[in-house]
Amino acid sequence: xxxxxxxxxxxxxxxxxxxxxxxxxxxxxxxxxxxxxxxxxxxxxxxxxxxxxxxxxxxxxxxxxxxxxxxxxxxxxxxxxxxxxxxxxxxxxxxxxxxxxxxxxxxxxxxxxxxxxxxxxxxxxxxxxxxxxxxxxxxxxxxxxxxxxxxxxxxxxxxxxxxxxxxxxxxxxxxxxxxxxxxxxxxxxxxxxxxxxxxxxxxxxxxxxxxxxxxxxxxxxxxxxxxxxxxxxxxxxxxxxxxxxxxxxxxxxxxxxxxxxxxxxxxxxxxxxxxxxxxxxxxxxxxxxxxxxxxxxxxxxxxxxxxxxxxxxxxxxxxxxxxxxxxxxxxxxxxxxxxxxxxxxxxxxxxxxxxxxxxxxxxxxxxxxxxxxxxxxxxxxxxxxxxxxxxxxxxxxxxxxxxxxxxxxxxxxxxxxxxxxxxxxxxxxxxxxxxxxxxxxxxxxxxxxxxxxxxxxxxxxxxxxxxxxxxxxxxxxxxxxxxxxxxxxxxxxxxxxxxxxxxxxxxxxxxxxxxxxxxxxxxxxxxxxxxxxxxxxxxxxxxxxxxxxxxxxxxxxxxxxxxxxxxxxxxxxxxxxxxxxxxxxxxxxxxxxxxxxxxxxxxxxxxxxxxxxxxxxxxxxxxxxxxxxxxxxxxxxxxxxxxxxxxxxxxxxxxxxxxxxxxxxxxxxxxxxxxxxxxxxxxxxxxxxxxxxxxxxxxxxxxxxxxxxxxxxxxxxxxxxxxxxxxxxx
RNA sequence: GGAGCUAUAGCUCAGCUGGUUAGAGCGUUUCAUUGACAUUGAAAAGGUCAGUGGUUCGAGUCCACUUAGCUCCACCA
Numbered sequence: 140x141x142x143x144x145x146x147x148x149x150x151x152x153x154x155x156x157x158x159x160x161x162x163x164x165x166x167x168x169x170x171x172x173x174x175x176x177x178x179x180x181x182x183x184x185x186x187x188x189x190x191x192x193x194x195x196x197x198x199x200x201x202x203x204x205x206x207x208x209x210x211x212x213x214x215x216x217x218x219x220x221x222x223x224x225x226x227x228x229x230x231x232x233x234x235x236x237x238x239x240x241x242x243x244x245x246x247x248x249x250x251x252x253x254x255x256x257x258x259x260x261x262x263x264x265x266x267x268x269x270x271x272x273x274x275x276x277x278x279x280x281x282x283x284x285x286x287x288x289x290x291x292x293x294x295x296x297x298x299x300x301x302x303x304x305x306x307x308x309x310x311x312x313x314x315x316x317x318x319x320x321x322x323x324x325x326x327x328x329x330x331x332x333x334x335x336x337x338x339x340x341x342x343x344x345x346x347x348x349x350x351x352x353x354x355x356x357x358x359x360x361x362x363x364x365x366x367x368x369x370x371x372x373x374x375x376x377x378x379x380x381x382x383x384x385x386x387x388x389x390x391x392x393x394x395x396x397x398x399x400x401x402x403x404x405x406x407x408x409x410x411x412x413x414x415x416x417x418x419x420x421x422x423x424x425x426x427x428x429x430x431x432x433x434x435x436x437x438x439x440x441x442x443x444x445x446x447x448x449x450x451x452x453x454x455x456x457x458x459x460x461x462x463x464x465x466x467x468x469x470x471x472x473x474x475x476x477x478x479x480x481x482x483x484x485x486x487x488x489x490x491x492x493x494x495x496x497x498x499x500x501x502x503x504x505x506x507x508x509x510x511x512x513x514x515x516x517x518x519x520x521x522x523x524x525x526x527x528x529x530x531x532x533x534x535x536x537x538x539x540x541x542x543x544x545x546x547x548x549x550x551x552x553x554x555x556x557x558x559x560x561x562x563x564x565x566x567x568x569x570x571x572x573x574x575x576x577x578x579x580x581x582x583x584x585x586x587x588x589x590x591x592x593x594x595x596x597x598x599x600x601x602x603x604x605x606x607x608x609x610x611x612x613x614x615x616x617x618x619x620x621x622x623x624x625x626x627x628x629x630x631x632x633x634x635x636x637x638x639x640x641x642x643x644x645x646x647x648x649x650x651x652x653x654x655x656x657x658x659x660x661x662x663x664x665x666x667x668x669x670x671x672x673x674x675x676x677x678x679x680x681x682x683x684x685x686x687x688x689x690x691x692x693x694x695x696x697x698x699x700x701x702x703x704x705x706x707x708x709x710x711x712x713x714x715x716x717x718x719x720x721x722x723x724x725x726x727x728x729x730x731x732x733x734x735x736x737x738x739x740x741x742x743x744x745x746x747x748x749x750x751x752x753x754x755x756x757x758x759x760x761x762x763x764x765x766x767x768x769x770x771x772x773x774x775x776x777x778x779x780x781x782x783x784x785x786x787x788x789x790x791x792x793x794x795x796x797x798x799x800x801x802x803x804x805x806x807x808x809x810x811x812x813x814x815x816x817x818x819x820x821x822x823x824x825x826x827x828x829x830x831x832x833x834x835x836x837x838x839x840x841x842x843x844x845x846x847x848x849x850x851x852x853x854x855x856x857x858x859x860x861x862x863x864x865x866x867x868x869x
Numbered sequence: 870g871g872a873g874c875u876a877u878a879g880c881u882c883a884g885c886u887g888g889u890u891a892g893a894g895c896g897u898u899u900c901a902u903u904g905a906c907a908u909u910g911a912a913a914a915g916g917u918c919a920g921u922g923g924u925u926c927g928a929g930u931c932c933a934c935u936u937a938g939c940u941c942c943a944c945c946a
Contacts, residue, residue, distance in 0.1 A: 143908085329944090348946060361946090398945055406946040415946075476944080540873065544941070547872060551942070635942090666881075668939090700882050700894070705874090706940095708881055712895060719908045730905035783885065789893065801910075808905090 140732055140844050144725035146689030149840045154269055162206075162855045163276045165213045165620075174210035175621035176202060177605050178268075178275060179629045179637070180283060182221035183260035184228050187267040189663045189671065189697075189709060190630060192681035195271045196694045197660060197784060198628050202274055203832035204779050205625075207859040213621050215608045216268060216275035218261050220284035222564035222597040223326070225260075227318060227483040229253045229563075246562050253563045270682060272690055272835050274855070279617075281608045283600045284565065291607035292600045293568040293580040295648055300578045302503045304521065304647075305495060305557070311417040312492050312556055313478065316435035317485025320560040321494060323596060324553075325636055328481035336473030337457065338403070340465045342380030342389060347402035349475045351456045352449045355383055355441050356428045357407035361419060364393040366404050383459060384442045394419050412489050427491060435488055449488075495558040495567060495593070497521070499643075508650035515650075524646040525549050525639060534642065536657045537782050538704035541634060548635050557596045564594030602640035605653040627654040631661065631704060658782055659704050663697070666710035684714055691834035692717035698784045698833070699792070721837050723796050724830070728841040730804065731820055734811055735846055743813055745847060746821040750863060755817045758810070764803045767794070768822050769862045775829050776859070784833075791830055799826065820847075825860045 157163065165173070176198055181191055198214065206212045226241075229252055233239050241249040261282070268275065281288060299305045312321040338347050344360055362369045374393040379386055389407075396419055397406060410420035410427040420427055432438055437452055439445045444452050460466050478487035499521045507515055512531050513524070526549050528534045529542060536542050558567060570577040570588040577583040582590065600607070605624050609617040623645070629638065638657055645653035664670060665677040672678065685693045688711075696714040701707045735743065746752050749769060756762045771794045778787035799822065807815050824842070831838040831854045842854045851857045 140905095142906090324943095346946075350946085396945095401945050408946080413946075415944085538874095544873060547942070551871095632941090668881090702883070702885095705882090710881080710895090713881085715908085716894060719906095722906065722908045726906035726908090728905085733905065778885080781885070785883070786885075789883070793893075800906090804905085805910085 140725070140729045140841075142729075144689075144721060144837060144840070146691070146721075146836065147686075150270070150272070150690055150836045153836055153839050154272060157274065157853065157855055158277065160853065162853060163214075163274050164278065165276070166206075166211045168211065169620070171209060171211040173213070173621055173625075174202075174205040175213040175624045176215070176626050176628065177608055177624055178214060178216045178273075179627075179633075180217040180219035180281075180601065180604065181264050182219050182224055183257040183264065184221055184224050185260055186263050187681065189679050189681045189684075191267075192271055192693065193660060193663055193697045193707065194628065194630065195268060195273045196697050197658070198626075199271070199273045199694075199835075200698070200779070200784055200832040201626060201628070203835065203855065204859065206274070206855065207828065207831070207857060209858065211620075213279070213617075214273070214275045215279045215281065216265075216273070216277065217281035217283070217604075217608060218264055219601055220257060220282065220564065220597065222594060223318070223320065223322065223482045223559060223561055224597075225257055226253060226561050226563040229256050230318070230483075232256070241562065250562055267682060270685060270690065272694070274835075279608065283597070283604070287610070288600060288603070288607045289565055290580070291603050291611055292565045292595065294612045295599075295603055295644065296568050296595070297578060297580055298648060299497065304498050304501060304503060306498060307493055307495050309491055310494055310496060310554075310556065311411075311414050311489050312494055313480070313487045314433065314490040314492065315480040315483060315485035316433060316488055318480060318483040318561065319433065321492065321556060321558070322480045322482070322487070323556055323598075326480060326482060327478045327487060329476045330479055331474050332477050333471075334473055334475045335457075336470040336475070337460075337466060338468040338470070339460060340467055341382070341405075341407060342378050344405045345403045345467050346405050346407050348406075349473060350453075351460065352437070352453045353409040353412050353430055354407065354456075355437075356430050357382070357409060358387050358389050359392050359408050359420070359425055360389050360405060361392045361394050361397055361408055362405045363395055363397040363399045365395075366397075366399050368404065381463065381465070383456065383463075383465075390425075392419065392423055392425070394422065411491050414489055417489075417491070429491070431488055431490075433490065435486075494556050495569075495595075497555040497557055499552055499554055505650065510646065510651060513650075521643055521647060522549055522552060525642050528642050528646050528652050533652050534655060534657060536659070538659065541631060541657075541659055541704070545634060545639065548639065555596075557599050558591075558593040559596055560592070561594055564597060565600055567591040567593050567595060598636055598640050601637055602644040603648075605641055605645060606649060611649070622649070623652050624654045626656045626658055628658040628660065631659040634659065661701070661704055661706035663707045663709050666708055666712075668706070668708055679709055679711070684711070688714045688718040689721055689837070691837045692721050694835075695720070695788055695792075695833050699788050701785055703782050703784070720792060720796065721834065723800060724834075724837060725841065727795070727800055727804070727823060728845060730808075731823055732845060734808075734816065735820070738811065738813060738816055743816055743820070743847075745824050746817055747850075748864065749821075749825060749860065752818055752821055755814045755821075757812070757814050758807075760803060760806045761815060761818050764799070764822065765818065767798055768825060772825065772829065772860045772862050776861075779832075788833055791826070791833065795826055795830070799823070820845075828854060828857050828860050831855070831857070 181187060202212050202214045230241055313327060315322055334349050336349050337351055338345050372391045374391060376391040378389050380389050396415055408416035408419055410416045411429045412431060430438055430440055431449055435449050437445050437447050444455060480487060502518045502520050505513060505515060505517045505519055510533060568580060569591040570583055572588045582588060606622050609615060609622055611618055641653045669677055692714050696717040752765050771790060774790045775787045807819060827838045827842050839854045
């Protein structure tokens, strides 16, 4: 063995060796118990960051452990087209490099650009996944927007439509005038901004607003029914008021959505551009009028200000109100929260628009269910399904406290808007011809049909991921063998976006849970507990780190000292420490290799089973180390089985370095004979196996380099150590 | 407004179902060694486990309250 471990020479070589040997594919022995996972597909918007590395490492540890345990493991890789995120990225580049918008190129040409970008990203990402050492089955790689997944999406849409769960209707949506699309509530980022807050005279009332540009059409004035200050005004009463562009007739509305303590307790409403106002207007069947168009410009209702962008119009309106003496007071220090599309950066302007929606509260008849507690023919809602899957214990969530958060989210869930006015994504499988509409997996026969222009929310397709990757809606063998999947491991930040939607889709479409266990990890932060971001310049690039210290050092550093679900402070120091550990491991290997030569005992065989090793113990310390090693095996196994990977890693680190190397080797090195050599060598091989899921490259390299016959060609498929002989039928 | 998390050594964190003297990494101090490994070894200093009260034979661990920090959800015109 070389004096130092050189990860650069080893990693690529070993990964190719593993892949070529077919170890990433499920074992052909179908009698083995299956263990399956899908990789949360990274967005094809660029490159992988350290959070992705963490996710890959945790999942790879689980997969490698179960593979060695004798399960028939499958880990399906893939990438996500991330509709709006990818499109917005390409639009940004397009504008920067050519000063063009997507409308300049047209749908077809623009999509070609996006696809080219996505392909490049995809290639980078795949390469990065390999570098981390992830033992995924590349033959089953999927893309959320490929042909097979598109068929799954269309099938799902049609099924939901036929069950009356998808409808098209006028709703108030979050409109991004910059990207020209709706975005979901979850895609909004709130930003605080200090703006002037205007108190305006509105007839006998004073109303308050931060957005005077929406106020042109306001003809309803709303107050709380119990507000003693305004009891003399009756619901439905009409009054004449002087307003921005002259006199209007206002109607008094009483509604308890009004907060009596806020402002003056009176407000005028703009139902077309505000969710709360929209809801009030819906309750009292009031008129709704659009004031701002989809480019964020004022409509003719604004009189001579029509056509102005709202940002420019605001000061002009305030000026006019001032002239008319309608401005009572201005609070300059008001903190207003504005909604921003966090994918594209546009300021959200609520609008009423026709959208495709999923009704989460509508009862439908369950066609097929293999879930406990829900039978075929039961009447349920999607919300109930989502809740039931977890409350019945058919899906476990680790850490447990996220269960409460999950329920809380479901309770507050509104209908899910699934249409997007962007081009990159799954086109909605609906066709129109005059007044006629066709909903189906394929275009209808005949001339003149035109497909809906909108595409689907990206989460609609990723919601199908656990089974669309296995071939659904075809009844494939993979689907039978590997669904429900065993574990879904992902960051807690997408519990709602993604995990909840997978539960919705799987319980509804398949009548079974998508996975039995949800395992959530935290955010990787920098050494100062700051979120990593490009603008802060504190981003740690996983590939750079793995290049410098070795992938194994990065892997174990990522999971070493943090409990599941907690955020992880990451520093280079930590990785460096783990590189030292890798070096220690390497040198134990060198020592063992060297001593075998000293003993000129090339026929000394390693003992496979630890319980047979006691026959070779000649000293008290030999017995002790065997006992300790047994405890290690039990401890590591138990910790991994309970998802305490950090505990398992800590046990291994302590044992290998401080018990095995510092204590036992120091003791045995002066009295080494053929018998104690067997103990030394065999125990080390056990440790390599236990460490292999955590540090696959160096353990495999040492294993391959150590002298002696190998009955097993790779650590990847070596049996996981146990402390006692198992009955043969187990 | 609603919900959740965190508080343990100088720093970053472990501590699973309550059970001897509370652990690790990094950092600090002292000593040793070119021996598989200076990417080393031996040792040391450093903690009223945020505070108060409770349950218990026994609490870092369970319960209540207080304080401080963080996060998520909803959202006020």
